[in-house]
Amino acid sequence: MRIVPHHIELTGRAARVIPGGVNSSNRRMPWPLAVVAAQGAYFTDADGQAYLDYHAAFGPLILGHNHPQVNAAVRAVTERLDIIGAGVTDIEVELAETIARHVPSAERVLLTNSGSEATYAALRLARAVTGRNTIIKFQGAYHGWHDAVAMNVITPAEKIGSKDPLSLGMLPEVIDHTLVLPFNDIEPVRETIEQRGHEIAAIMVEVIPHNIGCVLPRHEFLLGLRELCDQHEIVLIFDEVITGFRHALGGYQSLCGVTPDLSTFAKAIANGYPLAALVGRARFMDRFGPGGGVFFAGTYNGHPVGVAAALATIAALEDGSVHQHCFALAERAANGMLEIARELGIPMTVARFGSVFVPYFMEGPIERYEDLLVNDTARDLRFRRAMCEHGIFMLPVALKRNHVSAAHTEADIDRTLDTARAVLRGLKN
Numbered sequence: 001m002r003i004v005p006h007h008i009e010l011t012g013r014a015a016r017v018i019p020g021g022v023n024s025s026n027r028r029m030p031w032p033l034a035v036v037a038a039q040g041a042y043f044t045d046a047d048g049q050a051y052l053d054y055h056a057a058f059g060p061l062i063l064g065h066n067h068p069q070v071n072a073a074v075r076a077v078t079e080r081l082d083i084i085g086a087g088v089t090d091i092e093v094e095l096a097e098t099i100a101r102h103v104p105s106a107e108r109v110l111l112t113n114s115g116s117e118a119t120y121a122a123l124r125l126a127r128a129v130t131g132r133n134t135i136i137k138f139q140g141a142y143h144g145w146h147d148a149v150a151m152n153v154i155t156p157a158e159k160i161g162s163k164d165p166l167s168l169g170m171l172p173e174v175i176d177h178t179l180v181l182p183f184n185d186i187e188p189v190r191e192t193i194e195q196r197g198h199e200i201a202a203i204m205v206e207v208i209p210h211n212i213g214c215v216l217p218r219h220e221f222l223l224g225l226r227e228l229c230d231q232h233e234i235v236l237i238f239d240e241v242i243t244g245f246r247h248a249l250g251g252y253q254s255l256c257g258v259t260p261d262l263s264t265f266a267k268a269i270a271n272g273y274p275l276a277a278l279v280g281r282a283r284f285m286d287r288f289g290p291g292g293g294v295f296f297a298g299t300y301n302g303h304p305v306g307v308a309a310a311l312a313t314i315a316a317l318e319d320g321s322v323h324q325h326c327f328a329l330a331e332r333a334a335n336g337m338l339e340i341a342r343e344l345g346i347p348m349t350v351a352r353f354g355s356v357f358v359p360y361f362m363e364g365p366i367e368r369y370e371d372l373l374v375n376d377t378a379r380d381l382r383f384r385r386a387m388c389e390h391g392i393f394m395l396p397v398a399l400k401r402n403h404v405s406a407a408h409t410e411a412d413i414d415r416t417l418d419t420a421r422a423v424l425r426g427l428k429n
């Protein structure tokens with residue numbers, strides 16, 4: 001009798017009943033992967049192979065998988081509360097106050113379950129308050145799966161400068177109302193606004209475009225966006241779904257000193273439990289209130305499980321030691337990786353911010369997505385695949401970032417570097 005590995009059996013069953021075998025297009029893997037357990041910095045596949053996890057489910061796991069305090073908070077809240085669907089719960093109030101205390105732009109806070117819902121609501125609000133329909137996003141940024149933003153992330157070279165929707169079935173009229181501009185370059189933004197400012201409701205910016213790794217914003221660029229938005233009464237939206245709580249409790253806005261009108265948070269805010277937030281200026285956000293004319297709803301908004309997880313996660317981040325730990329280890333990983341590439345004569349730039357690092361197989365500088373077109377994708381993928389084969393999970397998709405959590409140790413980083421050295425040696429040619 002032929003023995004079928006457990007994960008092949010599971011992924012085979014998945015493929016028969018779940019389209020593509022996964023519950024998010026972004027989770028498709030080049031080989032079968034079925035996961036049955038996760039703890040700390042590791043997850044385990046159905047055959048018992050453990051992986052040191054740098055993917056972190058695209059970023060939520062700042063404290064590591066299955067964090068005891070977060071899980072305990074979730075268990076405790078489910079002992080006394082579930083979903084009510086009328087009024088507000090004590091912990092929703094506590095979380096809104098906590099977020100408002102930490103995030104500079106958060107005069108008001110609304111909760112939802114995913115980043116896409118938050119960015120959707122932010123754009124609806126921006127359109128409502130300006131009476132305009134068009135929005136600006138930047139090439140390389142991802143803001144979720146809805147029609148206004150699901151375009152121009154990892155765009156092939158020949159499509160740069162034109163619309164690159166992620167899906168069929170998106171409404172052409174909605175796509176037409178999104179303008180895509182290069183990141184970090186204020187002049188095209190200025191020109192566009194000078195010509196069409198009266199049509200533009202919002203500029204939505206992934207403050208660090210982490211969906212293409214880790215591309216740092218120029219301070220003048222963010223300041224320029226703020227000035228242009230002020231001059232032309234455009235709503236400035238920072239999408240801090242990845243940067244928020246991971247880089248600082250107050251988000252990147254608390255580090256860069258530029259305050260947006262609205263911001264969106266998700267991922268690290270609740271260490272992997274479903275919770276997102278739309279926050280912003282009272283004069284805009286109160287339009288969601290009585291008489292404001294803007295509708296915001298969701299059966300599961302403010303669900304106690306996500307809210308309890310967020311309160312416990314934020315509490316665990318508040319003394320700063322988690323950030324300190326993660327940043328130091330990510331720096332060790334980034335410096336180590338670069339040193340190895342130099343020793344071996346492999347062209348590499350390792351970009352890092354806080355707990356996030358990404359090796360690009362190219363020389364810098366990297367200021368926008370267009371610079372990344374020369375990344376050696378084949379080598380990038382071979383590297384990631386080989387790291388995974390050695391039990392170190394770096395998502396096998398070019399340009400994707402690595403995340404360090406509180407559960408990673410110095411020994412984990414050193415093992416990663418030893419493995420990277422062996423793998424990169426094999427990739428020299």
Ligand SMILES: Cc1ncc(COP(=O)(O)O)c(C=O)c1O
Pocket residue numbers: 058113114115116117119142143144145206211239240241242266
């Ligand atoms: C910057 C950013 N915004 C929004 C989203 C959408 O969030 P969600 O997948 O929770 O809908 C993502 C998801 O990766 C993201 O990275």
